[in-house]
Amino acid sequence: MTPRARLILILAGIFVLLTIISLLRSRRLKEEYALVWVAVALAFIAAPIFSDQLDLIAYALGVEYPPALYFGLGFVGILLMIFQVSRTISRFSDQIRVLTQEVAILRHRLDQLEPPPDAAEHDPT
Numbered sequence: 001m002t003p004r005a006r007l008i009l010i011l012a013g014i015f016v017l018l019t020i021i022s023l024l025r026s027r028r029l030k031e032e033y034a035l036v037w038v039a040v041a042l043a044f045i046a047a048p049i050f051s052d053q054l055d056l057i058a059y060a061l062g063v064e065y066p067p068a069l070y071f072g073l074g075f076v077g078i079l080l081m082i083f084q085v086s087r088t089i090s091r092f093s094d095q096i097r098v099l100t101q102e103v104a105i106l107r108h109r110l111d112q113l114e115p116p117p118d119a120a121e122h123d124p125t
């Protein structure tokens with residue numbers, strides 16, 4: 001890897017890390033999601049620094065083209081992130097369903113205690 005490419009990747013990692021910290025401080029990103037993005041930023045910073053060692057690991061694993069290992073690891077990382085988001089969506093979907101049912105029950109109980117305002121206007125008594 002050329003020194004220029006290493007510098008660009010390190011700067012990209014630092015930019016991502018600073019962006020994550022900024023989003024955390026302004027409470028626009030939750031901590032549970034920030035951990036994944038901090039890991040991505042650290043990988044961006046560490047990969048160019050340790051690229052020679054990563055190439056040796058790739059050859060030791062039998063990967064003849066080391067960037068293929070990087071691509072594979074990135075692909076697995078993206079799949080893990082998608083899995084985490086899917087889990088979160090499923091959990092929120094269940095919570096929304098339960099909350100909707102509770103609101104419907106409470107609205108029904110309230111209607112039984114107090115008649116709707118329109119019914120009081122048309123009551124002949």
